[in-house]
Amino acid sequence: MRTSFSSILFSLWLLCLGVLAHDESCGCTVKYIVVEMPSQTVAAQTKPPTVTSVQTKPTNIRSKPNQTTVRASSTSAHHNTTATFLPKPPAKVDLSNPENAVPKKNISMSYGDVEKPRNQTFPALNTTAPKGAIDMDLVMNHPAVVLDHIDAIVSVECTADSVKVQFGKSAAFEKAIDTWSDDEPFILITNNMGNCKTDIGQAFYLVDGVTTDKGDKTITCHAAEQELADIAETCEMSFTSIPATKLTKRLTLNPSLSLNFGTGLERDTVLFQEQPWVTIKAEKAEFSSTVSFSGRAKYNFWRFKMEHLYFDLDTHFSADVALAADVAAAWSRSILYDPDTLTYTLVEVPGILSLGPGLSFAVGVDVDTSAAVAVRAGAGIAIPAANVHLDFLDSGKNAATGWEPQYTSYANITESVEVGLNASASLTVQLTFKLLGGLVDLSSGLTATPEFVNKFTLDAAQSAHASNDGAGVNLLDAEKVAPATTPGSELAAVNEPKDCGVSFKSDFIFDLEGFATKWWKANLYHVEVPITDVSAWLNTTPYAASLLEPLAGGQANFTYRAHLINPLNDGTAEVVVKHGEPYMARHPANAVTVNRCDVEGEILSELSTNPIDVAQSGSITYTVRTTTSHAYDAETKTLVLEYLPNVVDLRTYSLNHFPFPTPEYLRKPAHELGKVLAIYMVKFHDMAREIVQNSLKQKHTQQLSGFNRAIDSSNDMQRLKHWINFDWMIDRVDQFPGILLEAKDTLHLVKNMALKELSDPSADLTLIHGDYHPQNILLEDARLEPATTRTLYVIDWENSQVGVPSLDHGGMLGEMYVLWKYKHIDAGLWMLQGYAEGLGPQTEDAAWRVALQVGVHLLSFGTLASGWGTTEEVEDMARLARDVIVKAWTRDRSWFDKSDFACLFAGTPQD
Structure with a gap:
C-alpha cells in the first residue's frame, strides 16, 4: 500500500x-x-x-x-483468552557470571514461557498458547539486582520485612558482600524464587540494610516491598x-x-x-x-x-x-x-x-x-x-x-x-x-x-x-x-x-x-x-457460456472454466476462458501491460500451425505440446483454450506423487521427464532464433503477427523479467547482509551483464518462454509408472520475449532443485539431471551462463519459498545461491564438479 x-x-x-x-x-x-x-x-x-x-x-x-x-x-458463551507471560532470564544474560550480583541502575528482564490460559479457551480456538517474548529494559532510581540472573543462589526466603539469600558458589557471594551495602539503598527483584512469588509472579524490594553470615553463605536484606512505578525511572519494552x-x-x-x-x-x-x-x-x-x-x-x-x-x-x-x-x-x-x-x-x-x-x-x-x-x-x-x-x-x-x-x-x-x-x-x-x-x-x-x-x-x-x-x-x-x-x-x-x-x-x-x-x-x-x-464477446461466438467458474492459480489474468450452452462439433462442452486487463487480476493496484495477451494469442497460434516435435525412444515416452487455442479476441483480450480435466502443475504433482525418499523405480521416469522438457524448449529457441535475428535487423511498417508480434512487444516483459531476476537478486543483500555482503560487487557485475546482453549483437538472442517453471507445466494427476506414456502441456506464454536461452533453462533447473533442497525429493534432482542432459552439447560459454542463471534464480526466488523451509534452511539457500553465482562468474569448474550441478557441464571440455 x-x-x-x-x-x-x-x-x-x-x-x-x-x-x-x-x-x-x-x-x-x-x-x-x-x-x-x-x-x-x-x-x-x-x-x-x-x-x-x-x-x-x-x-x-x-x-x-x-x-x-x-x-x-x-x-x-463468548470468551476472551488470557495468557500469562512469566519472568525468564533474557537470552543475552549469562547466569554464571558473578557480575550479575552487582547492583546496577540499568537492568534487563524478559517474559515468556506462557502458563496454561486461565479460561481454557485456546483448544476451542484451534491453537496453542502464544509464543514470543516481551523484553523489558529498566532504569531504576536505585541500583538493582535480579536474583533470577544469578545461578549461584541456592535459596531465597521472604518475610514481611526481609529477604534472605543463600549462595552456593563463592565468587557470586563475594561479589554480593562487596557491593550489597548498608550505606546505599538498592533493589532486589525476585521471580518465582522460594516463597517470594507473589500473585503477579514478581516482587520488588527496596533494601536499606544487610546482615552477612559467611559460614552459611547467606545475606539477610532488610527490605520493604515496592511497586515498580515507585522505583523505576524509565521502562522500555519490546x-x-x-x-x-x-x-x-x-x-x-x-x-x-x-x-x-x-x-x-x-x-x-x-x-x-x-x-x-x-x-x-x-x-x-x-x-x-x-x-x-x-x-x-x-x-x-x-x-x-x-x-x-x-x-x-x-x-x-x-x-x-x-x-x-x-x-x-x-x-x-x-x-x-x-x-x-x-x-x-x-x-x-x-x-x-x-x-x-x-x-x-x-x-x-x-x-x-x-x-x-x-x-x-x-x-x-x-x-x-x-x-x-x-x-x-x-x-x-x-x-x-x-x-x-x-x-x-x-x-x-x-x-x-x-x-x-x-x-x-x-x-x-x-x-x-x-x-x-x-x-x-x-x-x-x-x-x-x-x-x-x-x-x-x-x-x-x-x-x-x-x-x-x-x-x-x-x-x-x-x-x-x-x-x-x-x-x-x-x-x-x-x-x-x-x-x-x-x-x-x-x-x-x-x-x-x-x-x-x-x-x-x-x-x-x-x-x-x-x-x-468478458461474456458479451463470448455470446457472439460458439463459446457462449451458461456458467463461468473461476479457476485457481495465476496472478495476472482472470481465468474461468466455461460451460458451453451448445457443445462444439467435436463434442467439447467446456473450455477455458482467459481474460486480461491492464492490471494484475489478483493484485489490481499493480499495472501490467495488456500486450501480454496479444503475445500469448500469437504464440499459441504459431505453435498450433507449426508444432514442436519431441521424438523419444524407449519404454518411457512423453509428448509435449501447448494447450489448443480455440479463439482469441484482441479487442477484449480474451483467449479461449482447451479445458484439461484432472491435471495439475508439475510442482504440485511432484509434491503429491514424488515422496521422500523417492522410490528408485521412479528415477528413470523423472529423469526422462526433465530431459523432454529441455529438448522441447531447446527446439523452441532454435525455431525462433533466425526469426529474431532477422527481425532485430529491420524496421516493421505493417501489422505484426506470429513470433514477430512477441519480438516487437518484448520491451515491457524484458524490464519485468530483469527486475524480478536481477533487481531482486540485489535486494537479497539487504535481506541477508551477513551472507551476501561480501559478494555484492559480483552480484552487481552479473546484473549489468544481464542487461547489456539484451542489446549485444553477439549475444545468443532468441524468443524465450519467459516463465518456464514447473508451475507452467501441466500433466495428468495420476501416478507415473515405469512404462509411462504421458502428455505434458506448456502453458502461460504471455511472458514470451527476446532473451537468452539460459533465462528459461535457469528458471526450470532452479525450481527443480528447490524441490530437492527444501523437500528432499530425490525426483527433483533426477529431473534436474535429465534436464541438463536434454540441453544437449553446449559451448562452455553457454554452460557457464546456464549455471549463473540457476544461481540467480535460487537467490531471487529460492529464498522466497514461503512455508517451504525454516529460517536456517532459507539462509542455507542464500549461501548456496551465492556460491553458485560467484563460482560461475569466476568459472571455478572444480567447485561445480563436486556439487549437485556437475551435470550442467557434462560434455563440455575440462579446462
Missing part, C-alpha cells in the same frame, strides 16, 4: 489526558499522566484524511439499498512476534438471523425468508485469520509520559462467502450480519502489562432485483501478508503494506432480469494496550472490507408465476412487487427455458478504515476495479 496514505495512519491516536491516583498504600501521591502527541488543530481532528484510491472504469450499478444491520446472537489467537470460524446463520461461532454451517442454511417471496441461503461462510504483533514502548516515570510507543501488526485474513437467493418478485434489501463481539487474546505480565489484538467478523448481502429470479454469487478473499506500522507518537513514521487483496468470484442467474447480488465480508483488528494497571490505556485498530458488486442478466426470457391458492402473478411485470408478508406459495416455471448466455459484470471494491477509539475514524485506502466483462 502506498505511503501517501500510510503517513496519516493513526496520526490522532492519543487525544486524551489520563488522571490516576497512584500508590494506594500511602494515599498521598497523585500522578497526572500526559501522553504527548504532535500538535493538532480542531480542523485536523475533524477533517478526514485524503483517501487513497485506485479506480478503473467502474461498472454502472444501482445505488445500494438501505442497509438493515442484524446483531447476531451467539448460541455459546514485543517480539506475539501472535493473537488463530481463529478459524464457520458462521452459522439461521432463519432467526442469529450468527453462531464455532458451529459448522450446513449447506443451504436459510438466512432470510419472507414467504412466499424471498429466500436467501448461505452455502458457505468461512473465515480464517491470524494476527501477530511486535513493538516497543518506553515510559518515563519521572516525566509521567510515553516517550516511545509503536507496534507492527501482521495479519493474514481469508474469507469464503457463497450466497443464493430465490426471489419471486422485485425486491431490494441490504442486510449485515454482525456478531458485534471481538475475540481477544490478551497477553499479560501481571501488574505490569496487558496487551493483545482482538478480531471480529461480519457478513453482508445486498439483493436488488427488478423481477423474479434465482441467483447465486460467491466470493473468495485473501489478504495473505498485510502489515501496519503504528507509531503512536510520530505519525510521520506510520506505514502500511501488503493490503492488496487476492480474490476470486463467481455468479449465476436463471432469469432475464437485471440483478445485483453482492457479497461482502469484513475483518476488524483492534489492539488493546494497558501499562501498569491502566497507567496508559489505549484501544485502536483497522477494519478491512472486501466486497464484490455483481450485475448480471440472462439473454433469454422465461415466464413464470407465483401461486397463492391458484392466483398467478406475472413476475416479469416490474410494477407488481411482493407485499411485506404473504401466506405460503411456490414459484413455478410456465414454460421450459430457452438456450441463453449469461452476461456478467463484477466489480471488486476494497476499503481499509482506521479508527482510534471514539475520537477518529477515516477511510485510509480505497480500491475499485472491474473484475470481468
